[in-house]
Amino acid sequence: MKCIKCGETMKSADLQSAISGTIFVAKKGGGDILDPTRQSTIDCFVCPLCGYIELYARNPKKFR
Numbered sequence: 353m354k355c356i357k358c359g360e361t362m363k364s365a366d367l368q369s370a371i372s373g374t375i376f377v378a379k380k381g382g383g384d385i386l387d388p389t390r391q392s393t394i395d396c397f398v399c400p401l402c403g404y405i406e407l408y409a410r411n412p413k414k415f416r
């Protein structure tokens with residue numbers, strides 16, 4: 353994957369938090385935000401040249 357800002361090859365990285373364990377993205381709307389049918393873990397890519405970061409939901413179909 354190429355960086356959209358500078359064209360450098362991006363590197364896969366871990367998205368981490370010092371506060372909690374896994375960071376995830378959850379579908380908006382009512383219900384339990386921790387419902388696994390409404391959330392996805394996140395893939396993170398970092399450009400080692402300019403520092404640009406891209407985030408991807410690993411299970412985007414949960415947001416349909």
Ligand SMILES: [Zn+2]
Pocket residue numbers: 355356357358359360399400401402403404
């Ligand atoms: Zn870049």
